[in-house]
Amino acid sequence: MNENILGIIAGTLTSISMVPQLVKVLKEKNVEDLSWVMLLVLIIGVSLWVWYGIIKGEWPIIISNTFSVLLNITLLICYMIYRKK
Amino acid sequence: MNENILGIIAGTLTSISMVPQLVKVLKEKNVEDLSWVMLLVLIIGVSLWVWYGIIKGEWPIIISNTFSVLLNITLLICYMIYRKK
Numbered sequence: 001m002n003e004n005i006l007g008i009i010a011g012t013l014t015s016i017s018m019v020p021q022l023v024k025v026l027k028e029k030n031v032e033d034l035s036w037v038m039l040l041v042l043i044i045g046v047s048l049w050v051w052y053g054i055i056k057g058e059w060p061i062i063i064s065n066t067f068s069v070l071l072n073i074t075l076l077i078c079y080m081i082y083r084k085k
Numbered sequence: 086m087n088e089n090i091l092g093i094i095a096g097t098l099t100s101i102s103m104v105p106q107l108v109k110v111l112k113e114k115n116v117e118d119l120s121w122v123m124l125l126v127l128i129i130g131v132s133l134w135v136w137y138g139i140i141k142g143e144w145p146i147i148i149s150n151t152f153s154v155l156l157n158i159t160l161l162i163c164y165m166i167y168r169k170k
Binding site: 006010012017018021023028032033038049051057 | 096120
């Protein structure tokens with residue numbers, strides 16, 4: 001398979017993987033079983049992948065990880081809003 | 086920064102990001118707020134990233150995503166064990 005097509009499919013799947021989780025959180029307003037450490041580490045990690053993609057000039061990596069950064073920041077904000085005090 | 090070092094740091098962070106989530110699930114045996122769709126899509130996505138890494142010969146991508154595949158499969162198995170019938 002062409003590496004760019006493969007990269008786009010892989011990137012799309014890993015990027016959208018957090019969408020069902022975000023929908024679930026927004027619908028149920030319950031985040032007790034989620035780990036905020038997971039979210040924070042993930043945000044830093046995918047941000048570095050964006051940087052890596054920029055250096056290597058590989059846009060499937062840049063686009064998919066930028067989307068992941070935004071999605072996980074949204075999820076972290078939801079976590080802070082919905083968590084029980 | 087050297088691209089390989091950056092790739093290793095980025096890969097390590099995105100790989101280990103699911104570890105706190107797994108620890109939380111194993112400790113609390115509660116998965117109600119997790120989305121199994123997220124886990125399934127993530128497993129397919131990171132598997133394709135492994136394939137992408139093999140084609141491009143980029144081992145930071147191969148190693149970190151292989152670790153992610155194994156971790157997320159473990160999390161999906163935990164989900165199936167702990168979810169309420």
